[in-house]
Amino acid sequence: MTGLSVPAVWRGRIHRYRLVAGKCNSCGRIHYPPSHSCPHCGSRGLAEVELPRMGRLVSYSIVYSVPSESRSKAPVILGLVDLGVARVISEITDAGPEDISVGMQVEAVFRRITEDGETGVLVYGVKFRPVKEA
Amino acid sequence: MPQPRPETATGIHGWGVYVPRFRIKMEYIAREWGWSDSQWKALAMIEKAVAGPDEDSTTMGLEAAAYALKRAGVDPGDVGAVFFGTESKPYAVKPSATIIAEALGVTPVTMASDLEFACRAASEGLRASLGLVASGMIKYAIVIGSDTAQANPGDVLEFTASSGAAAYVVGPSSGSAAVFEGSYTYVTDTPDFWRREGSPYPRHGEGFTGEPAYFAHIIGAVRGLMDNLGFKPSDFKYAVFHQPNGRFPLKVGEMLGFKPEQLKAGIVTPLIGNTYNGSALIGLARILDNAAPGDRVLVAPFGSGAGSDAYSIIVTDAIEEKRGKAPKVDELVSKKIMIDYSTYAKFRNMIKIVRE
Numbered sequence: 500m501t502g503l504s505v506p507a508v509w510r511g512r513i514h515r516y517r518l519v520a521g522k523c524n525s526c527g528r529i530h531y532p533p534s535h536s537c538p539h540c541g542s543r544g545l546a547e548v549e550l551p552r553m554g555r556l557v558s559y560s561i562v563y564s565v566p567s568e569s570r571s572k573a574p575v576i577l578g579l580v581d582l583g584v585a586r587v588i589s590e591i592t593d594a595g596p597e598d599i600s601v602g603m604q605v606e607a608v609f610r611r612i613t614e615d616g617e618t619g620v621l622v623y624g625v626k627f628r629p630v631k632e633a
Numbered sequence: 634m635p636q637p638r639p640e641t642a643t644g645i646h647g648w649g650v651y652v653p654r655f656r657i658k659m660e661y662i663a664r665e666w667g668w669s670d671s672q673w674k675a676l677a678m679i680e681k682a683v684a685g686p687d688e689d690s691t692t693m694g695l696e697a698a699a700y701a702l703k704r705a706g707v708d709p710g711d712v713g714a715v716f717f718g719t720e721s722k723p724y725a726v727k728p729s730a731t732i733i734a735e736a737l738g739v740t741p742v743t744m745a746s747d748l749e750f751a752c753r754a755a756s757e758g759l760r761a762s763l764g765l766v767a768s769g770m771i772k773y774a775i776v777i778g779s780d781t782a783q784a785n786p787g788d789v790l791e792f793t794a795s796s797g798a799a800a801y802v803v804g805p806s807s808g809s810a811a812v813f814e815g816s817y818t819y820v821t822d823t824p825d826f827w828r829r830e831g832s833p834y835p836r837h838g839e840g841f842t843g844e845p846a847y848f849a850h851i852i853g854a855v856r857g858l859m860d861n862l863g864f865k866p867s868d869f870k871y872a873v874f875h876q877p878n879g880r881f882p883l884k885v886g887e888m889l890g891f892k893p894e895q896l897k898a899g900i901v902t903p904l905i906g907n908t909y910n911g912s913a914l915i916g917l918a919r920i921l922d923n924a925a926p927g928d929r930v931l932v933a934p935f936g937s938g939a940g941s942d943a944y945s946i947i948v949t950d951a952i953e954e955k956r957g958k959a960p961k962v963d964e965l966v967s968k969k970i971m972i973d974y975s976t977y978a979k980f981r982n983m984i985k986i987v988r989e
């Protein structure tokens with residue numbers, strides 16, 4: 500992939516790095532990533548909240564055909580993670596299809612999300628991975 | 634009246650380690666490149682940690698730093714310096730320290746920089762932090778050592794070059810888990826190991842890496858520290874050194890007069906490999922995971938090029954309540970996913986994928 504917008508990557512950094520979500524002052528619901536208005540009621544009165552870093556995998560999708568820059572991660576697992584106060588969509592890392600199941604506990608980790616070609620900007624942020632017993 | 638050492642005003646408030654989950658056994662590397670088993674057995678190695686395809690020194694460093702901050706219980710706003718020591722920078726130009734500082738919530742009023750001195754860059758950051766804290770210029774510093782160490786495929790270095798990170802929150806001695814008693818640095822221009830600009834893998838001076846580099850510099854730093862403080866090896870409960878393999882730290886310890894039981898608690902390289910800037914600092918973290926109040930610890934990182942720092946620290950009562958606040962080294966080492974050589978080669982970018 501090339502042509503990522505550097506300003507957009509920069510503006511979203513705090514949300515990606517610290518798992519910061521939008522909390523609606525009118526209906527109280529939380530959404531991630533935060534947007535300019537509440538996706539539930541449309542209110543523009545929003546506060547920022549840090550989300551919990553442990554959750555459960557509610558559902559997932561396995562992407563076998565991926566762009567060349569993601570090939571070393573293939574297949575890529577996209578998960579819907581329930582954090583209690585909100586649900587987030589995230590890549591599930593450190594795991595293959597045989598390692599995951601609905602309901603399993605997952606934890607937030609800081610990873611490279613993507614990169615803009617071989618010379619462009621690196622995009623960092625939170626992903627989730629299975630919590631493993633020692 | 635002698636002036637008190639500035640170091641005694643400083644201490645470790647938190648420590649944290651990150652080890653990626655993937656491991657490769659030495660047998661696989663030996664088989665791939667036609668080495669005999671005696672080669673890696675002589676290095677006292679079992680397996681090494683491998684960073685996943687979405688991990689790098691910045692991501693691992695952030696995880697270690699977040700754990701260290703958890704143990705420290707310090708407000709990120711009170712951190713006045715973030716020093717990131719690595720020899721595997723994701724960007725050749727652009728600091729990783731600012732990414733980590735931002736993710737931790739330390740920005741914008743802080744010093745932040747990436748340091749380079751092979752495997753002892755983070756240790757230079759640690760020594761600088763002692764000065765900054767002792768002088769009162771800053772309250773807390775976060776020092777991170779993190780590497781995804783590179784080795785030319787088939788080079789003997791490939792048995793040990795691994796991935797991992799350690800981080801420390803340094804602050805005033807009061808309230809800290811371990812107080813510094815003194816520090817000492819010993820450097821010379823010694824070309825034992827290097828990587829030229831633009832070159833993907835380091836070169837090393839074969840037999841030259843041992844005697845005039847690793848051993849001479851660690852011995853120089855440790856003897857200098859012990860002379861300054863009037864200590865002898867038996868005054869320390871534990872000693873931990875840079876560990877490029879499983880054998881060197883035992884040998885340098887023995888040369889300095891330490892006993893195996895003082896050295897064993899800090900040796901982690903046989904199970905995870907040489908994590909470069911993380912190496913001695915992960916060993917120290919394992920000691921802090923288990924140490925008792927009153928224990929005196931000697932720590933001496935080493936970096937090629939070459940130099941070593943020696944520190945003496947005394948563990949305090951505060952260690953007990955901090956220990957359980959983040960994962961211990963043994964827990965991180967035991968959570969592993971075994972991979973074969975081809976997966977390792979893919980994860981470490983040793984297989985060329987043409988970008989479409």
Ligand SMILES: [Zn+2]
Nearest residue numbers: 523526537540
């Ligand atoms: Zn709303």
